[in-house]
Amino acid sequence: MVMTKRGLVLGATAVVLTTVAVTGAGMRLSQSQAFFQESPKELIDEVWQIIDRTYLDGTYNKNDWRSVRSEYLDRSYADEKEAYKAIREMLEKLGDPYTRFMDPSEFKNMQIDTSGELSGVGIQITKDEKTKQLVVVSPIEDTPAFKAGILAQDIIVKIDGKSTEGMELEDAVNMIRGKVGTKVTLTIQRKSQNTDYTLTRSKIEIHPVRSHIETSPVGKVGYIRLNQFSAQAGQEMRDTITKLESQGVQGYILDLRSNPGGLLYSSVEIARMWIDDGVIVSTVDRKGVVERQRANNRALTDKPLVVLVDGGSASASEILSGALQDHHRAELVGTKTFGKGLVQSVRSLGDGSGLAVTIAKYLTPNGRDINKEGIPPDIEVTLTEDDRKALQQDRNKIGTFADPQFAKAFEVLKPEIANYQKSPGNQATTTK
Known part of the structure; x- marks a missing residue:
């Protein structure tokens, strides 16, 4: 926003x-x-x-x-x-x-x-009102998340191995954010299949x-x-x-x-x-x-x-x-x-x-x-x-x-x- x-x-x-x-x-x-x-x-x-x-x-x-x-x-x-x-x-x-x-x-x-550089993994997320799941709205183009293949409507089920069930949106954000060059692993659910994506945080120009x-x-x-x-x-x-x-x-x-x-x-x-x-x-x-x-x-x-x-x-x-x-x-x-x-x-x-x-x-x-x-x-x-x-x-x-x-x-x-x-x-x- x-x-x-x-x-x-x-x-x-x-x-x-x-x-x-x-x-x-x-x-x-x-x-x-x-x-x-x-x-x-x-x-x-x-x-x-x-x-x-x-x-x-x-x-x-x-x-x-x-x-x-x-x-x-x-x-x-x-x-x-x-x-x-x-x-x-x-x-x-x-x-x-x-x-x-x-x-x-x-x-x-x-x-x-x-107007400046951002640092992060480059996804925008929301919490689904009904399911309470963390959902990817969209990856930002030319970012680690985009290049890794994360897609709109993907569900984030784990962050660095920790389940996101019941997790607040801000808590998830704090876990995913970090210093440039560090890594975070997101477990993504897509069509009932879970896949791990290890992303390296970086500076992002939009x-x-x-x-x-x-x-x-x-x-x-x-x-x-x-x-x-x-x-x-x-x-x-x-x-x-x-x-x-x-x-x-x-x-x-x-x-x-x-x-x-x-x-x-x-x-x-x-x-x-x-x-x-x-x-x-x-x-x-x-x-x-x-x-x-x-x-x-x-x-x-x-x-x-x-x-x-x-x-x-x-x-x-x-x-x-x-x-x-x-x-x-x-x-x-x-x-x-x-x-x-x-x-x-x-x-x-x-x-x-x-x-x-x-x-x-x-x-x-x-x-x-x-x-x-x-x-x-x-x-x-x-x-x-x-x-x-x-x-x-x-x-x-x-x-x-x-x-x-x-x-x-x-x-x-x-x-x-x-x-x-x-x-x-x-x-x-x-x-x-």
């Missing part, structure tokens, strides 16, 4: 397994830190007040929230650690894995510093946008892979589209596979580059207040577009792909997306700890609520295990005709390019 300029978060997972620098004034410790350490109840009440004012579910998961406050403030706490434990216990009553408390160390490690041109019988096809919706993603996407337009591409394939999300404003910014008019996304709070983000008549291209999605395409990826699908701007090829339609606000608390709170849900332009449902592709193409292994062993094949989902996307794109070239005013752009 990443904090936006407005404090709004879109991400399929609570944790990115990296050690990162913390940026932004909101991360500084409050001047009242000592006061909170001396009076842990003040911190508990601060958390309670934030939930009371902003949490999406006004029933608080059918809990009497005022009674909950009395219950936890009537207790005695020897130190902040006891208060932290009580806060986590209190938040569990909400039954929401995305609303969570982070102690100061966890809060610092939680933020992705998209480049949100990558692109190349594929030459085809109908002209040049611009392939754009977007790995995450970071603060830099919008500008990189703008630069990429502008460059590809200048090179005479006839259509685009946008790859959102294994993109776990990121910044809300980044997803809107990028959607505006493809959609000229209309609603992009609506956010709804617990009072039913609807805020709509719209296109601004500044699309960079109207050329044909196909989008690649899979089970690792989550949240901000679903905002973009859902908007493109609803506006019939693009067809989606691949498999159903992750299904995370909630928005979090990340707040710094008085002692330097942090709180992520689900404050809204989002809807696609046609009013679809995709939370826990995902977005179905227009054309379903599932990669076999052999396909996945081949692409991960030779990453240069991703986004080429050796990539089965890309190949299908091109099949879909080809007639659309032909029709576009026949349209009045577009003949001059045809590549001979």
Whole structure:
């Protein structure tokens, strides 16, 4: 998850397994830190007040929230650690894995510093609400986890031989994190088969946008892979589209596979580059207040577009792909997306700890609520295990005709390019 300029978060997972620098004034410790350490109840009440004012579910998961406050403030706490434990216990009553408390160390490690280097194994994980298992949302491209072959939807059953059954998400993170050059072994369950992956922690650079041109019988096809919706993603996407337009591409394939999300404003910014008019996304709070983000008549291209999605395409990826699908701007090829339609606000608390709170849900332009449902592709193409292994062993094949989902996307794109070239005013752009 990443904090936006407005404090709004879109991400399929609570944790990115990296050690990162913390940026932004909101991360500084409050001047009242000592006061909170001396009076842990003040911190508990601060958390309670934030939930009371902003949490999406006004029933608080059918809990009497005022009674909950009395219950936890009537207790005695020897130190902040006891208060932290009580806060986590209190938040569990909400039954929401995305609303969570982070102690100061966890809060610092939680933020992705998209402008610098990260260190870790390069996976994003969540805790499944029903099974309570630790699930991989997606591996980050060019990281130890990606290169080793860990996939979205893999289940982590052991960490260095220790069972993850009943393990808290943060405890798992603390076990997986470590110094660059050290190793950690993850036991992964996939289709009832367990496999050990020994990963060497390393520094990781995340480049949100990558692109190349594929030459085809109908002209040049611009392939754009977007790995995450970071603060830099919008500008990189703008630069990429502008460059590809200048090179005479006839259509685009946008790859959102294994993109776990990121910044809300980044997803809107990028959607505006493809959609000229209309609603992009609506956010709804617990009072039913609807805020709509719209296109601004500044699309960079109207050329044909196909989008690649899979089970690792989550949240901000679903905002973009859902908007493109609803506006019939693009067809989606691949498999159903992750299904995370909630928005979090990340707040710094008085002692330097942090709180992520689900404050809204989002809807696609046609009013679809995709939370826990995902977005179905227009054309379903599932990669076999052999396909996945081949692409991960030779990453240069991703986004080429050796990539089965890309190949299908091109099949879909080809007639659309032909029709576009026949349209009045577009003949001059045809590549001979």
